[in-house]
Amino acid sequence: MEPPVLSARGVVKRYGALTAVAGLDVCVERGECYGLLGPNGAGKSTLFRLLTGLARLDGGELEVFGLSVREHATEIKARLGVVGQEDSLDPDLDVWENLRTYGRYFGLRGEAFRARCEELLSFLELDGKRRAPIMALSGGMKRRLAIVRALVNEPEFLLLDEPTTGLDPQIRHAIWNAVRQLKARGLTILLTTHYMEEAAQLADRVGVIDHGRLIVEGRPADVVAAHLPPYVLEFSIARQDPGGWAPLREEALLYEEHGDRAFLFHEDEALLRVWGGRVSEATLRRTSLEDVFLKLTGRSLRD
Amino acid sequence: MTELRRPPPRTARLLAVVRRHWVVYSSTFLANALPAFLEPVLFLTAVGLGLGSYVREGVGDLPLGAFMGPGALAMTAMFTAAFETSYGTFVRLVYQKTYDGMLATPLTPADVFLGELCWCGLKGLLFTSVVLAVFSAFALANGWTAVLRPTALLVPLVGFACSFLFGALGLHVSAVTRNMANFNFFITGALTPMSLFSGMVFPVSDLPPGLRELAYALPLFHVTELNRLLLYGPGACVDFVWVCPLYLALAAPLLAASGLRAITRRIVR
Ligand SMILES: Nc1ncnc2c1ncn2[C@@H]1O[C@H](COP(=O)(O)OP(=O)(O)OP(=O)(O)O)[C@@H](O)[C@H]1O
Ligand SMILES: [Mg+2]
Secondary structure, eight states, rough: OOOEEEEEEEEEEEEEEEEEEEEEEEOOOOOOOEEEEOTTTTHHHHHHHHHSSSSSEEEEEEEEETTEETOOOOHHHEEEEEEOOOOOOOOSHHHHHHHHHHHHHTTHHHHHHHHHHHHHHHHHHHHGGTOOOOGGGGGHHHHHHHHHHTTTTOEEEEEESSSTTOOOHHHHHHHHHHHHHEEEEEETEEEOSSSSSHHHOOOOOEEEEEEEEEEEEEEEEHHHHHHHHHHEEEETTTTTTTTSSSSHHHHHEEEETTTTHHHHHHSOOOHHHHTTTTTTTEEEEOOHHHHHHHHHSSOOOOO | OOOOOOOHHHHHHHHHHHHHHHHHHHTTTHHHHHHHHHHHHHIIIIIIIIIIIOEEEEEEBBHHHHHHHHHHHHHHHHHHHIIIIIIHHHIIIIOOOHHHHTTTTOOOOHHHHHHHHHHHHHHHHHHHHHHHHHHHHHHHHOGGGGGOOGGGGHHHHHHHHHOOOHHHHHHHHHOSHHHHHHIIIIIIIHHHHHHTTTTSSSSSGGGGGTHHHHHHHSHHHHHHHHHHHHHOOGSOOTTTTHHHHHHHHHHHHHHHHHHHHHHHHOOOO
16 A cells, blocks of 8 residues: 555654644645644644754654655655745746756756746746846745746645745735646645635645644544534624623524634524624624634634 | 656765856856955965065075965965855855755755865865966066976865865854854954965964964965975975875865764754
């Protein structure tokens, strides 16, 4: 049987007194897109650094393609595509030289390789930018170029650490589109994001990690269904008559509060609609991954 | 099932790193090479001719300008490498995150930094060749070509070793530096004084005992003395000049190994 593309068993990583990854178990199967969610400092990027040999494993087993990162980092990285959280494009080189130079690190050159670079640049709509210096690129172009660069070696497994953070909606959709196409071609993807909608759109399965540990995992819809009733009525507490909505708290299947926002969860959509008439400016919607995330990872701010 | 992608062999990975530096370097060739080349030319002109006309007797059998050639050649190779792996490496490491990108490929930290040292060596070889050509023209113009030996053609190889060694030293400094201003301690505080006490402007044997032995321990002394051997033959050198190639052959790989370890420890945590 083929080993999973990524297998983490009890992975531990410490930085002095801080345990950044505290016994993480994650498995990603071939062809799957796995969304890793978690608050700031949860340990997502640390897992990526462990996978690329930029951090040393303190405990547990971490394997990619069935090979341990302890002994086979170079072999693994030859088959990996990596888009880091921070842009690590080479600013001393222009767009085209970034790709050519990166290719050489994989031992790639020649006509077929050039053609592949051209194709990838047009895939992410960067054709016109071949000779542009990195400094002259916008944030969205840099991120797309980082994705292009991660694909030059035709990886089997693509790591995307917050690929759309800080980008405008158009670029975000363009990147989602690209990820969907890559997935359709059979690429295995591990993605981290703070946008729950992104995870719900792209990931076959999501895992939420907190304090370096996996706390839930499953298909996005299943995760939502397992933790929350299907409907939620959301409104601002400050805009309500004091006391007017208080009884609803008791009647809801679940009540949550995040800052000024109140959330009343229930399986009965009609009932929530009636309640909506009793509070002002309420929104009735289906429960989302974001609601689950807030519930599971708590209200306090991280970092 | 398609063929799995394999990492390229070690030498190909090193060459890819050297090539990266070469591409960056050659794209700004003039700005990079001109000052590095002008500096020793101006230095030789000003000190050799200007000062030389006061110090008429020269050093030993050599006019002052000729005496200073080996040291000037050593200094060129030393500074080009020391700048590359101090300021250059630090900027790539901290500000540009260049190494994060490189290390996401089959390259290992050892590939990246050994490649960087090889690049330093190559740069030292190139710079030394150019300065050697200028120096020879200088010798021709001043009528002392007769003292030069054909072994002078090997001096660029010493330039390679010298740059490799000082590049490795720079990696140690980059591995512990938190703030770029601290490189002043390395360049101005350590290397510049070293270049004055390594037999460039006056023979190290003229130093008072104690200081003299200290100078004998400095790597730049050995580079300078080896250059002098190749340019003018053993008669112009200290009598233990045969130690110099041994010193460099031992010190360069040892410093490289510990430099790689130090910088890797900073990056892989
Ligand atoms: N090199 C390091 N030295 C010390 N602590 C570190 C180092 N790298 C990460 N950490 C700490 O490890 C923890 C996990 O960090 P990590 O970057 O993995 O979080 P993350 O889940 O990626 O967060 P974000 O969503 O903000 O990117 C944080 O508390 C961070 O401060
Ligand atoms: Mg992160």
